[in-house]
Amino acid sequence: MTGVVWNRRLLVAALAGSAADLAGLALIASAAWLITRAAQQPELAALSVAIVAVRAFATSRGVFRYAERLSGHDVALRAQAATRERLYDALIPAGPLPHRGADLLSRMVDDTDAVQDLLVRCLLPAVAALVTGVTAVVVAAFLLPLAAVVLAGGLAVAGVLLPAATAALARRWTARLAPARADLAARTADLVHGSADLAAYGATGRALGAAAAADDRLAGLERGQARVNATALAAGVLVQGLTVVIVVAVAKALDAGSIATAVLALVSLVSFEPVLPLAAAGERLTGVLAAVRRLREIEATPPAVPALAEPLPRPEGPLTVVVEDLVVRHGDRPALGGVSLTLTPGRRVAVVGPSGAGKSTLLSALMRTVDIVSGTITVNGVDLRRISADDARAMMTGLTQDPYVFQTTFRDNLRLAGPHAGEEDLERAVREARLDAFADRAGWDVQLGEDGRTLSGGQIQRLALARALLYDPPVLLLDEPAEALDETTADALTGDLLDATRGRTTLLVTHRLRGLEEVDEIVVLEDGLVVQRGTHAELLAEGGYYRELWDAENMIRDT
């Protein structure tokens, strides 16, 4: 249904654009006819139709152009919105995206703009050019068939061959320019991010030289590309001019008469006006199609966890989660190699271990954002794989890695975890996450900026904790809540969250050991395997990784 409406709008935009160009063509043709006919000094009445036509076409051209620009923008905005919606829908089921960098995400969003260009800068102009060109050839055919053949040839060269050539060349040049750009970007990033290393090792000059060389290479390629584009432009001018010259020569040779000759010449000249910009459109088309292809690829990427045809209802009441022999892979690299774990209602379990040990992967498996290779996760005896991913996350969620701060108010940033929560629920969550001082000071309606620039690292983690507490899932997952915080803040946050989670079924992933004497069980992961498990006291007594880490932590604090 929407597709039909959308196509109709596209048609209106194309018609308006064609009408504007046709009016321009008709304006010049009728003016040429008017003048050459007047030179033959007929009765005034013989000119009246032409006079009216000239005025009518002059007025309508502007009006049609106005209609074209309005309808074109409307269609383009609709197309962009539809593309973004489709892309977003494709992203909703967890795919490989969480691992993509922020730059890639920005580029993906930029790609959705390309669809606008496809319509406004490529498709609509091409349709208008085609209609105008065909009309010009038909008019010429009535006046002098041979001239029509010449004009058709010229238009075909300018409207088909040239754009095809620029598109092909743009592909070639992009293939050479893209690596050169990437090289320059890498050299620049090296200079900036490695400035300390370079200065310390006296290598700044050398790195500057490498960057300058990369820039020279890129500049050389850009000059080459400018030459190619200039050639296409010049070729357009030549084809237009020479077509007119040949048309006039043919008309003169065949004695077509002064009126027909003048009309033919001016129609030929003007019919190229919508056609010549197609060469630039051809160049743009290459980039647009690449963007569209990238979007299609993202949309075609299967979700990390397959959708279920008939998911089981999610278990109710207090939940017991049993993880048995869980194996998860990241690509071809094993991330978890057979991990077992039991979470019973009200119990708090901590998972510790060095970075890359598989701690976060375990949480991802519980939240169904990565798939299980072998082993099982059951919730009250029901296989998690038989429950929809959305339901799995409704049961087990909380503070995830890299919590995101949206560009909206503090209240809305919190409320996304509890859209139907009352004021007192919000206040309690904020109080439990010890964010009430911030809320009082900054206000609930303070705008949080890009990347939560107005929040400190500790405040972002506390906001994430408040969200988790507000959502209040049956099983609370906390992924490195003290990550990237300084020691004092980390200690305070850990203390607060251990207070707030008392009596809740909780799985806490952390690399800091302080405060873990309060949890019921600690599981030590290394290289995707459980190497130790027990209470804080047991693990300290046992020695090994946990004891080592504990000693190290204390050493730094107390020396």
Add this chain to the structure above:
Amino acid sequence: MHRDLVRLLPRRHLAVCLGAAVVAGLLVLVQAELLAGVLSGRFAVGVLGWLAVVIAARGALGWIQGVAAGATASGVKSELRHRLLRRFQGMSPAETRSGELVTLTGRGLDALDPYLTGYLPSIAVAAVVPVAVIVRLFAADLTTALIVLVTVPLIPIFGALVGMTTKAVTERQWAALARLGGHFLDVVRGLPTLRAFGRARYQATVIHDVAGQHRSATMRTLRVAFLSSLVLELIASLSLALVAVPVGLRLLSGSLDLTTALLVLLLAPEAYLPLRAMGTRFHAAMEGVTAADQAFALLEGAEPAVSRPGVVTERVPEIRLEGVTVRYPGRDDPALIDVSLTIGPGERVALVGESGAGKSTLLHVLLGFVTPSEGRVLVGGVDLATLDLERWRRRLAFVPQRPHLFATSVAGNISLDGAASPEEIRAAAVAAQADVFVTDLPEGYDTVIGERGADLSAGQRQRLALARAFCRPEAGLLLLDEPTARLDGRSEAAVISATRHLAEGRTAVIVAHRPAMIALADRVIRVDDGVIK
């Protein structure tokens, strides 16, 4: 026009570009002259040959213009880029605008292209061609010339007028469009968070609604904003009607000849065209001006380096800090407060304390990255502030907290200045326990690593950075910033044994967290909130 930018323009390329554009514009007059003559029968058919020559010349000039414009643009961008890159040299690692610099130096400067290759030539053409057309029309037919003379100024006047009235509205709308894109990006980036709280699907309807509301608001604005282009379009095409109809009537009465009439018909549109072309390029050009402004703002404040003659003679000198206080610009609390400390030749010192206490700053003071705001540092009795830093740093081996791996080969990453032989590089890698994994890489020491290259673990990166330090056998002072941070137990053991080896016969200042690393030191110094204990 942008004054700073114009000063940068390569004069010759720019002159060729503008000259070609103007001459090509003027050739349109000649083309109209010849075509009108042939069509009216005043000129013989053979003149079509000359017409072809003129067209060929226009094509050639267009080519020259395009090539020269490309050379102008790439020249300006290169010059700006080189200046921006040189700007990095004077930056301390603490400087905060690095992200901005990287973006601007990359795609940011490309925004200059429409300004330099489109807008500048169009200004030149708009300044010359309409005048030439009107002069020619005056010679041919006074009435037409007057009509064109009166209506042509309407284009810039109406353009400016309509632009002024709708500018605020249009800009608001484009800003709203950018915000819409920002909103979408925001939602996509926050998708993992939305997913965690079951709000991902709900946001799809928000995206739909926001886009819909935005579109209706935009279209309301555009309906008014596009009236401006409607007016300009109408002025141009109605002027043509205004010229053509009276010309036809005067032909009828015999008071005008056909050649002049055709010439007028062909020339009149050429008076309006350049002005409208300039107008359409204006918007894109302004983005380039913004980019140029950013670049010049960043280039401001670059200080010329002062040459410093001081030299240290001992290989392993004594280091003495006297009342050193360090303040970073824009921060209230000093990073180091009144630090006095003597480190004897060959002594191994471990700096411990919480993150942010000032340990790294202490290393940066010794490296000359930061200058103490109070107090002084004496190296072998010579004030660090008078030392030739290049030569002083050659005596240091430094492993930063997060060593940067460069987009080059493993060998190039170990010997950053390219001075070491392959044997020396390999020996350094062996000493840093890096040789083991380097030889496993697909191309050994020639494997390209860094951002786009082979993936190395944190421990492997750290060992490569240590190899960098080993590759400076002449260094007398070793500065290590948490070399075992983010390493697992096995990598840590390897790095510690390598460090012990490296510290032999040298002074070493090591920022340390792990007990095994601290155990390497002769003396442990605790740094708390910028104060040593």
